[in-house]
């Protein structure tokens with residue numbers, strides 16, 4: 124599966140701890156992240172992550188482009204609901220695209236815990252069917 128990891132600044136520590144806690148599960152997958160989030164997680168876990176631009180510089184849109192191509196399977200986006208973001212339209216667009224393509228999206232750690240356990244259990248196997256139909260092979 125292709126998995127995106129994104130966190131606003133006030134939520135980065137939480138996402139880093141989440142990635143450490145569930146490293147054994149997520150390292151089985153192909154990981155993508157916005158710039159700073161990806162760097163923080165790589166430094167803390169040693170995981171290999173394909174990093175896009177930082178969120179305010181277009182990283183959310185780059186991940187959104189993968190969703191629009193239906194090549195992103197799960198998104199962990201720990202949003203900060205208490206701080207205005209300069210790129211709020213990009214944030215909204217990313218969440219919207221997850222709904223357009225029915226992509227599982229966790230915007231907080233409570234939902235993330237449930238999603239990661241579903242991922243471990245194989246609940247996302249239906250995404251493999253979509254990849255097979257698309258004939259694309261860039262996920263594990």
Ligand SMILES: O=C(CO)COP(=O)(O)O
Pocket residue numbers: 129130131132156157158159160161176177178179182183214
């Ligand atoms: O702003 C972000 C998501 O909207 C995250 O970007 P960074 O990971 O580069 O901080």
